[in-house]
Amino acid sequence: MTHDAPALSITDLHIGFRSRRGLSTAVRGVSFDIARGETLALVGESGSGKSTTAAAVNRLLPDTAEISEGSIVVAGRDVAALAPRELQALRGAGIGLVPQDPMTNLNPVMRIGDQIAEAFEVHDVATGSQAHDRAVQLLEAVGIPDAATRARQYPHEFSGGMRQRVLIAMGLACKPALLIADEPTSALDVTVQRRVLDLLADLTDEMGTAVLLITHDLTLAAERADRVAVMQAGEIVEIGTAHDVMHAPQHDYTRRLLAAIPGTTATPRDQPASSGTESSGTGSSGAAATPLVEVRDLVKVYGGGTKAYAAVDGVSLTIPAGRTVSVVGESGSGKSTVANMLLGLVEPTSGTVLVDGQPVAGGRRALKAVRRRIQPVFQNPYASLDPRFTVGRSVAEPMGVHGIGDKASRRARVAELLEQVALPADVADRHPHQLSGGQRQRVAIARALSLEPDLVVLDEAVSALDVLVQQQILELLARLQSELGLAYLFISHDLAVVRMISDEVHVMQQGRIVESGSPEALFSSPQEDYTQELLSAIPRGA
Structure with missing residues (x-):
């Protein structure tokens, strides 16, 4: 570290948002410096003010936002005093930005x-x-x-x-002096995450670039940052070296965040006794039991001739009632394509999907009946909700499509579902742009549960959530599975979560399943080099 002026200095920053009800404060008295060549991680649950603080640094706050107090100085320059042309020159060349949502x-x-x-x-x-x-x-x-x-x-x-x-x-x-990375690896599998973060570390070391890393992953923050600042309700409640924050946290909120981290060394989930099959989840040991869903030799080829590309190449798996079957692998390995074929959103080139032992027949009516039983929660909460609809309308829409209940009963069901996913009832009257990313994902989960399906396909459904909300959602999913006998197909690159919630895990690489087994077997003695590489790339903390 040098003794020059900090790359970024924020002092007593207060930010509010104007509405008809007045000014609501989102950031309260935030202060921190980032030295040249240093990485500071800003962590906390969704809605804590992390991204609002980051957006203020290069003046990308929405029109309704107001900086009421404080200063932001980048490389010795007061950001608030810059003319538009100076600000444009600073963005990109002086301040690089990696935003959260690639869509x-x-x-x-x-x-x-x-x-x-x-x-x-x-x-x-x-x-x-x-x-x-x-x-x-x-x-x-x-x-x-x-x-x-x-x-x-x-x-x-x-x-x-x-x-x-x-x-x-x-x-x-443009090799900026300061890089703001807002959840830069939330959509990445662990091997690519490691490669990208190694690249950021190399840039920091070689060019003296400072990095403001916004993340809800405290383990990742501790592994990759020099210092960690923990935000709660718009305030920084703790700041210190990564090692101290991880191993000697001073604030109760930090201790709660640490306690909610899924541990790769923790005991995997208990196997439910009520599903009628044995712990492998394949149905082979309970020969009389017909799996809820069976996928046989699914193939999906895109393009033709010399440009033909097999996104999925001969995938077979079973999902028993009441069980959680997970599919893991790098982005582009074919995980989501398998899920979309199971949901009837992508037509297989060949292969069969069976529900209760019966092939899913063509035709709109048959597909509609299957979709009532199999509901999705997609990876991206920004793209999966209609921005024109209120939350209440989005959650109620599937019930209307399937002719369930009247308006009054659907409204009551919406309130119940929002409560189940830890959202206040008044969220029903808001639009998606008024919610954080984590809140939007909880709405998507509530919508998927509205039809009381037999199987929920969760495609990176908790990747956008901070650990506390993630813990709530995973506990909710476990409770619903126990109470309702729900099955889950869980698509994820977060192997720590997969270990905790799965009955069976399939590892995909380049369109094929290369290894399958119980989480205990895969995590303790993986047989394939690729599985070993995935496990070795999991962030371990400071």
């Missing part, structure tokens, strides 16, 4: 390489073919395979994790 921060009609090259051109770093070449180099650095070809493709041709890597490349493009 809404990439231009859908622009090639990926052109979007990265544009950052070089705007700040006069490089132009033309030189800018394009540097864009390809950045894509390679953040782990995009065949980067030259991928640079000519569009965002919809990338998986969610790969889109997030593109945003990271854009944030690093």
Whole structure:
């Protein structure tokens, strides 16, 4: 560390949001410095003020926000005093940003390489073919395979994790003095997460770049940051070295966060006794039991001729009633494609999906009947809720589609569901843009449960949640499974959570299942090199 002026200095920052009811305070008296070359992690549950604080640094707060007190100084310059042209020059070149949501921060009609090259051109770093070449180099650095070809493709041709890597490349493009990384790896599997965070660490070491890392993953923060600041209800309640915060926390809230972290060394979940099959979850030891869902030799090929690509290549698995079957693997391994074929959202190239031993027949009526029994919770809470609908309307919509109840009974059911996912009743009258990412994901889970399905397909359903809310949701899912006999297909890159909640785990790589077994077996004695690599990449903390 140098003794120069800090890369970022925030002093007594107060931020509020204006509404008809007046000014509601979101950030209260926040102060911290980040030295050049230092990484500070800002952690806390969703709605604690982390992202609001980060947005204030480069003046990206919404119009309804107001900084009532305090100062923000970046590399010796008061951000509030900058003219628009000076602010534009500071963004990108002086302050890099990796935003949280890859779905809404990439231009859908622009090639990926052109979007990265544009950052070089705007700040006069490089132009033309030189800018394009540097864009390809950045894509390679953040782990995009065949980067030259991928640079000519569009965002919809990338998986969610790969889109997030593109945003990271854009944030690093101009080698900024300060990088604000807002949940930069929440969509990434652990192996790519490690590669990306290693890249950020290398940049910090070589270029003296300061990093403000916003995350709800306290283990990741402790492993990757020099210091950790813990936020609760708009205030910093604890700040210290990563080691001290992890091993000698001073505040009750920090201790609660630590207690809620899923432990990779903890005992896996108890196997439920009521499902009628043995602990493997395959149904093989309970030969008389027909699994709720069976997938046989599913194949999904995209493209044709020499460009044909098998996203899923011969996947078979069973999901017994009342059990949790998990599928893990890197982004692009085919996990979500399997889920979408099971849900009837993607048509298989070949293979069969059976429900209660019967193949799912074609036709709208048959598909509608299956969808009442199998409900999804998708990865991205920003894209899965209609921005025009209130929360209450979104949660009630499936009941209306399936002709369940009247308006009054559906309204009562919405209130009950919101309570189950730890949201206040008045959230029903809000729109998605008025909620945090974690709150939006809880709404999506409530909507999936509205039809009382037999199987819920959870595609990265807790990846956007801080550990306290994640713990609440996982406990809720476990209780509902016990009370209602629900089955879950759990798609995740978070192996610590998978170990805690699964009856059986399938590991996918390049469209195939390469290893399957109980969580105890996979975590204690993995047989495949790829499984061992996934396990070794799990953040362990400071």
